[in-house]
Amino acid sequence: MLNKFVYGLILVAGALALPALAQKPQKPKTAAAEPASGTIALRGGKLLTISHGVIENGVLVMQNGKITAIGGASTAIPHDAKVIDVTGMTVYPGLIDSETHLGLTEISAEQSTNDMLEASDEIMPHMHVYDAFHAETALIPVARINGITNAIVAPAIGDTLPGQDSFIQLAGRSSEEMLLVRDIAMPLNFTGRQRRNETFQTSKYPSTRMGMATQLRQAFLDAQDYDQKMAAYEKKKASGDEKDKAAPPPKRDLKLEALLPYLHGQKPVILAAEEANDLLTALSLANEFHLKVVLNHLAHSGSLLDKIAATGLPVIVGPIYEQPKESERYDAVFKLPAELARRGVKIAFASYDAHQVRNLPYAAGYATAFGLPHDEALKALTLNPAEIWGVSDKLGSLDTGKQANVVVANGDPLDVRTDVKHVFIGGEEIPLVNKQTQLRDQYWQ
């Protein structure tokens, strides 16, 4: 815990550093995509490996950006390693937020700072969040000092097909280093909020769920048609017939082209529904086109828990703070993660936010109050999302060979009282400073 004394030191150190800073701009210290050179060993901590239990009084070695050794107290530490004593601390993999708007907004109410949604049309699969992703946003350093190291960046939920998500790491010298996987998945939103039905005077198609479903179906049919046309053209081009070879190519359509990897089942569609009836409609639509699905939201689908489990699909949870319906018990939404996990569903938490991404672990902690086992809650912030997003070979657990995204805290990662002490991304220590700590240090005395 930071106490007055430590704050005093920070302030004094800050005051001393200030003139130096003024003369020489500090080289930004951030994680790099290329391997870090320094070797770091964490010694004495309680290691929550996620994949193979808890190691008390353990050792974790990071080298060249990766975890190179993990084990008990006798684990060998390279002689040139910088050893950090983390006795009494908890060590765990960097947390993964499975839906955020990081880099797409700065001040929510100031439209000029928002790049979250193309609201002019509902079918916008050719919008790529990486084109808008603002690597230098003040929000990422705020999120990462609480141990969130990776996230999905998604457009806002206002369109049925608002664009494609990217998977990021919350450190890097540029957007290119931070955008780990571009177009990793495509949200398909069917919550009713995508209707254009503000008023009778201004409503336009699709103003109902019928319109939403029909418009989506037409879009996927158009894409299939486009796919066939393109395939036919490729076939002709490859054929021996001179006349066929000379045939003009069909006009390219970026919107329909964007749908093809999803129609081919190469990438997942992130299907958001809240009410049970919406979930059924959206699922049948997804099945009709053989889409690979990850379920999302589901705040009011409590009546379908067994059916959801039977699909075998993973579920992104997290809107557990949504209000229950009038007739529901106060905990109807709070306990959804527990009810899903109990049925064997693979769950992953999301903040669905930008400014409060740092609070991601607390949602998982709150879900444990309502019956989610603690280890399942931790998995839903680490290994589960790594598996869902296809990066479990690199992220999600403390295992040799994985990227060294490692967090050290003074207690339970899920508890609101816990203070994060070290964050490593790609084996490099992230300074625990941001816009807010600067203001804190400026005004603490």
Add this chain to the structure above:
Amino acid sequence: MARRSTLFRVMPLVLLLGLLAISAQMGAQATASGKPAELFVPNEIHNDVVIRGGTLLTVTHGRIENGSIYIHNGKIAAIGKTVQAPANATVIDATGRWVMPGIIDSHSHIALDNDVNEATSPITPHMMMRDAFDYNDKGIYRALAGGVTTSLLLHGSANMIGGQAIVIKHKHGLRKDDLLFPGAPQSIKFASGENPKRVYGGRNQLPATRMGNFEIMRQSFTEAREYMRDWDDYNAKVAKGDKDPKVPKKDLKLEALADILRGKLLVQIHCYRADEFLTEMALAKEFGYKIRAFHHAVEAYKVADKIAANGIAVATWPDWWGFKQEAWDGIPWNAAISLRKGVRVAIKSDSEDVTRRLNTEAGKVMHYGNVSEDDALKMITLNAAWIIGVEDRVGSLDVGKDADIGIWNNYPLGSNALADQVLIDGEVFFDRTRPGLGLTHYKEGQ
């Protein structure tokens, strides 16, 4: 929300909540309560109740391990390691559990069916929250299940002066009058900054700026002074024996403004920026009224010494920031810095969601700035009670106070605690082990 503008679709929840308070006409927040609740008297009502065996978080005098509380006629009659109680008292066994005062939310907008802004004029001090209060709203129940026993229901922030608030106890299932906190002082809601600017500026009306914000206030209080002078003159004439003095017109709006100047109302001000706190304090000095608390106050840490010197409290969130320009410098150490500079700080919800888990919000303050357990607890109990003006009645486990008590299954300032039972005035109003909603005084309308 059934209907949303395109604007709303692109905003995160946090902003929606912020805007909720200024969007009465955009409406359609579904809090209609359906059929009225039926009053029934549960068997377990007794004059005498003993809570035994828990860890008591008293707020004012630390922890009592394995302590007991004796409740008589709805008040805490004794508290300690052991207490004397009649043999026939109802016993609640809290062994292995945590007992703390009922949580107090000093800034809430629940149970109002979104009737929080009479946004047709920037000065509406005569809008009485009591007239809009929907005592059957399930939001009262959901907060109760999160350990909340008292809330200050405030107007929104569309207007410079929104109206007069009410203080409720979360006795869900009883009649409207039973929910009103008896004898609680009358609070009035002020607001300045972006919200009034947006609402009236958006219509090309005054106030579109902070200049307009405060000049409107000066005009209003100047009129109120003239109104008070007219009545003072009249009363003086009557006192002198004048049989036929001209009776001034009774004006509800000016009467309410006069009540502010007479010091009859607790002034609760929504504002965010450091310069606004200073302007508000200068205005209060100019017209001779007192400010009870700054609400939201995300920049309180920048001028905390000045706020403290004026005896003004701060009701804030632990960590909200960035949802609008005036919240850009919000930091999670705001509460801790304000506290150490002598400000009385409360953590409040301003949200039908967050009000259900204010315990974890107070826990965050222990993380950000190493605030002690007692100080963190005070932020959701005694300090909130002070803001509302009921600190002598509720907010701590002390003899003579109302027996508003939460019994929790785990440490209540951590992430994984649930309120098992919540008592108000010594009666159990929520018990999560009960079937259905877990309520004792509410039956679904029949």
